[in-house]
Amino acid sequence: MPTTPASVEPIIEPSALDRQSINTIRCLAMDAVQRAESGHPGMPMGAAAMAYVLWTRHLKHDPNDPSWVDRDRFILSAGHGSMLLYALLHLTGYDLPLEEIKNFRQWGSKTPGHPESHITPGVETTTGPLGQGFATGVGMAMAERYLAAHFNTEEHPLVDHYTYGIVSDGDLMEGISSEAASLAGHQGLGRLIYLYDDNEISIDGSTDIAFTENVPQRFEAMGWHVHAVEDGNDLVAIDQAIRAAKSETERPSLLCVRTSIGYGSPNKQDTAAAHGAPLGEEEIARTKEALGWPSDAPAFHVPEAVATHMREATQTGAEAHAQWDALYDTYEAAHPDQAATFARWMNGTLPTDWDAVLPTFATGTSRATRAASGTVLDHLVGEMGAYLVGGSADLTGSNKTHVNGQADMQASTPGGSYVRYGVREHAMAAAANGMALHGGVRPYVGTFLIFSDYLRPALRLSGLMEQP
Template structure:
């Protein structure tokens, strides 16, 4: 057995041992795809284990995240720092080898994957970021951004709709640096793919605009190598390589069976695997030194490539100092203090405006401040107000464009934004109607899990959508997103709060941000201030230190609460109004601050928000009341609907009086 084949089998045996020790996991795909993974990582992937964050490395995403033991085996064998002890702790608490790969947790993992197809979308995002950065920085004589994005997935990834959304856009954009490896073993959890998946995948990918290639024998390293080289040589379109494999290859009792997908092979079958592969070491987790030496030799090439790139980059910076200055701006951390004290950033016209329009102003202000700021919408740019003026359209013919046209693809859009953010060097945002956050929520969840600061511009935030009716009127979406850990959901009331929301989003290091924005015009509110950055603050104070009641509101209902306060004051009641643009950030404040804003001694509290009441309980207590909506909306002009659902000064006053009296 030559060292190449022995190295492939090392991946197989190590992956099988890893799953068996945990008595949990997915050994089938690692055994079947070990050859293509080895060939890619050993002979084609430009990477340096000594510097996993090197800017010009190739990206590799395991979209089929359940096959994590494959990725961990590669990371261990190539010297990324995962030890044999880490492999033995697979799927255990606090280990570096969790059940599915987690970005930021394990060195060498480029993206958190697990939900099938998500990695495909994120790979497209990385390829888009690469194209944008290459167009920005490369010159005729220096290609400082010159690498590929590889993504590996299986039948499940191809069945999920997100992959079709993402690949449709990738083909349209001609992302020639994107190479998809499709582990085609015709098996999913329930059995053969013929049960539910009989389409010609290559024809679909061809229709999307991909070069399609097929490797008939997934164990033939030479055939795999030729396909990857052909993919790399294609300069006008992305490439899709179907590699035909057998799930659980090498395990006599499990090969080709769905039973190997999500269950350990069993001790006897692992032994049979060793014997069938001609693997001499019978003890688990023992890898011969000559195998380690081979992987070390392969990994060493990456250091040499990076050393050469460093020399190239140094010469590039000397010849193009203006490019070096721009490069530094792209990779610099934004100056929070400078932006906080920038009068132009916080300025506004004192007239009623929709917060979506105010957000559009902020986007264009930020675009002037940050050359690396770009983004787009799911075919709703004019409605979402997400267009960067004079930014150009990102397209096959113009990778410099700062306006991304995602088409009607919310799910893929959010995944792509994750990929762009993970790539590094740029700040991005996406946009759609708030009600369609349902379509992008799974990928927003991944952003929160990965701790990456994507911004979601979600407009038409309430029944203020009006005539479009209940299909377009968000009710439960605020509660849904507020329930998600590590995401800041802002619903600003006016220009100052919208600026605060964008300030928070653009300076965030580890948390994505949702901006829920109005379609209808809202007044600028006296008392609105940068205190909005604390998530909740007093926007209209009471006379006494202990008011008779507190009205808490967000977004378009804050001005309504302030107007109701005035009437209640005329009736002899002392009222405080608290604006709560972001519960998530308010909860991060000190207990002293929260007590100052919402003193426990004031139990009479009224919440006013054009959405579900479900997330307000901790602020309302047992004696509070709400003017909220716990039914779907209706189709009628906005002013009619606000009156119908009780969002009038009269109703808010009467609700408050019912507590006060």
């Protein structure tokens, strides 16, 4: 059996090294925010345990090749907790040295305040505006399933990965996540797994003051598999929850993990004070003591044993990647044409002279822009076929986004290249970002110009992330 994290044995008894590794993540977050004199220590401290279990036991990734096409995707939707992601990237061996952690939030560093996919290796999508990551991941999971439907054979599961994310109270309060969750539930995205950092705190204080609905029931009603973890430091329960989510193949999963923001801080744990400001030197010292951290350890200390243990990801990742390369070789030998198409789609290479098919419109004649767009799409889809994945927010006929021959993408027909987004502009645009970031497809979406106001925050991120 391969030694990919996916095949690692379940956690039975957490080890001292597990605890020390989790505390390393917490301490790096505290130290980096303190040195920068700004940032968000509380979320990484509370979510460190779930992130650790996910990254060391489940996530399939190759730190030496962050663009490996069959990697699992991980999204930190609560982007303000960026130090959680940077600590994981650093510790598991990505090209993010400790120096970059020390330069957190500094101009020109690879560790900006919120994760930016075009800046930091291993960051899958830019997050920060709450809810965007949630909806972007839905698009990634759609792209994964779509490509699997097009290319996988019984013997060759070429496209075979999960989309994971950590989402926060703020993410789940935002409207875009409701749109996206509804879409994901309808689509039955069984390989989408979100861990909800349910710490009951946001900036203004307890979520009691503004957010009291029954989140698990809401997600169940939208067709999700929901699983509760009562204690966010219970590694066994977290591991089991992720395993349960992976064995659920028809529904997306929300794992509601009860956590403590600022975990370990004697005076700030479970309070909004831990959310978005440095803890202060004195409180950091007390917190480290409470966590059992060596009292003489300098800031940014990474114990040798933790460094070695976390860096095993480079080895398991390289092995998983090599196995996939071998699988690809046999696929290519058995299905050369399909393999060539797969490679072209994944590389994002457009056919030569793709624009030669574009129609010209005579001057002096009048034509609605949506009609011109429809004619252009007819030609482009004719040329590029299923590489283009289109869709509309319930204005298909009006906006002429559908081209003859495009089948609907539904749970029962995942290879269809036309997405019925429903009246959900914001989630539509973010999902399109997710598809573009995932790679292998070129998404397009349509709505009336005036309703594009409803998707503008996702459009802004398309630009920031340099996505087509």
